[in-house]
Amino acid sequence: MRLYDFLPSGNGYKVRLILHQTETPFTWVNVDILDGATRAPAFLAKNPNGRIPLLELDDGRLLAESNAILYYLAQGTPLLPRDPYLAAQIMQWMFFEQYSHERFVAVARFICEFSAPGDPxxxxxxxxxxxxxxxxxxxxxxxSENRFFVGDTYSIADIALYAYTHVADEGGFDLSPYDNIRKWLSRVSRQDRHIPITKNDF
Amino acid sequence: MRLYDFLPSGNGYKVRLILHQTETPFTWVNVDILDGATRAPAFLAKNPNGRIPLLELDDGRLLAESNAILYYLAQGTPLLPRDPYLAAQIMQWMFFEQYSHERFVAVARFICEFSAPGDPxxxxxxxxxxxxxxxxxxxxxxxSENRFFVGDTYSIADIALYAYTHVADEGGFDLSPYDNIRKWLSRVSRQDRHIPITKNDF
Structure with missing residues (x-):
């Protein structure tokens, strides 16, 4: 598999993390989103929506959207329960992540990291x-009542929400009032084969 | 099942449509989002994220996020392929819908429909x-190369994207330049047991 990705991306990190945790070999391909690489015709031919991460399977089939990639890679593993209701709860939290979390927490981090101080x-x-x-x-x-997001076990819902929550401070979010979140972040970071978002030797 | 919903909502319509198409009986519960009903303590106790649609199963278990509800209700039906890659492509388009489509197309419609002309x-x-x-x-x-979004058959990816696309004109989007979208909208509306977003006799 080939993963088209940008190292600072939390969405990309979700995929790097599950690939590492499931011991799935992959080739990492740098796509510099700051340099317009996701708008280049060669990349748009692979993902017309112009976003990373993008997974290319060995047979050339493509898959976009970080949480859809998590769903694909988690099938048949303990990271995605087979029970229909539990699986749907995983989806619920992954849609929550994209719609109610990422577009605020991740975007604030992006602005803080990559915009000059005077930028509008x-x-x-x-x-x-x-x-x-x-x-x-x-x-x-x-x-406050759950150790992990779904079904009392570590799943792709945790991976999806961990990605930008654990670096929320880089977007100016103070997590100190959130005791339960901080304990959960620690719990996630202690899972087998966890890697930090800064790991760059793929 | 009970569906907590608001009739003008395209996200709610997705669920009404699949319930009707899968011939699943349900009780419809009006939640007037314009009147703050999703912020009332009784509703927040059911969905702390304060959004409709919300599905309550017969045993009281709850499920939020329209596309997660589609995923739950489609399991075991032709609306969700069993093949892992096709299922992941369904997810890809549903995440695209929430992240790259709904928050622009649906929000424009909401402003046009429910904000006074002078509203900022x-x-x-x-x-x-x-x-x-x-x-x-x-x-x-x-x-331009596909009759439906995934696998050449009508699926929950089509339901998810149809919901706000077919009423995009209400948000000021002119669909006349989009020949393929208009043909696809017609194809979706001709599926068995299709219902319009205006159906209100549940």
């Missing part, structure tokens, strides 16, 4: 943080 | 339409 995008930060904290509160409440 | 939210419309058209172009390209 900094004006978006207070709104992004307000919405991001709303998502963090939903997580905190859920984790 | 109208300033968001040009940006929402620019991003919405980018999503529509991705769909148009895909549909």
């Amino acid at each position: 995008r900094h004006e978006e930060l207070s709104g992004l943080r307000e919405n991001g904290h709303a998502a963090l509160r939903v997580m905190e409440t859920h984790l | 939210r109208h300033e968001e419309l040009s940006g929402l339409r620019e991003n919405g058209h980018a999503a529509l172009r991705v769909m148009e390209t895909h549909l």
Whole structure:
């Protein structure tokens, strides 16, 4: 398999993490999103939506959207329960992640990391943080009664939500009030074959 | 089953449509999102993220996120292929729908339908339409070579994308340049047991 990816991306990290944890060999391909590489015709031919991560299977078939890739790679592993309701709950939290979390928490981090201090995008930060904290509160409440997001075991729902939550501070989110989230982050980071987002020797 | 829903919602319509097409009996429960009903303590106790649609199973178990509900209800039906790659492609398009389509196309429609003409939210419309058209172009390209989104058959990926695309004009999107999308909309609307978003006699 080939993974088209950008190292600072939390969405890309989700896929690197599951590939490592499932001991799946892959070739890592750098796509510099800051340099317009996802808008290049060769990349758009592979993913017309122009986003990383993108997984290319050995037979050339392609799969986009980080959480869809997690779903594909988790099939037949303990990371995706077979029970239909539990599997649907995994989906629920992965859609929550993309719709109510990533687009605020990840975007705030992106602006902080990659925009110059005077960039007008900094004006978006207070709104992004307000919405991001709303998502963090939903997580905190859920984790007050659950060790992991679904079915009391580590799953792709945890991988999806861990990716940007554990680096939320880089977007200006103070996680100190979120006791349950911090304990869960620690629990996730202690899973077998965990790797940090900074691992770059693929 | 009980469906907590708001009739104008395209996300709610996805669930009404699959329930009708799979001939699944359900009780419809009105939740007036314009009147703050999704922020009421009784509703937040069921869905801490405060959104409809929300499905309550006969045994009281709950499921949120429209596309997760589609995934749950489609299991074991032709609307969700068993093949792992095809199923993952369904997920890909459903995540595309929430991240790259709904938050622009649906939000523009919401502002047009429910904000007074002088409301400051109208300033968001040009940006929402620019991003919405980018999503529509991705769909148009895909549909130039495919009758349906995944595997040449009608699936929950089509239901998810149909919901807000077929009413995109209500958000100020002119679909006349999108020949393939218009043909696909017609194809979806001709499926067995199709219902319009305006059906309200549940």
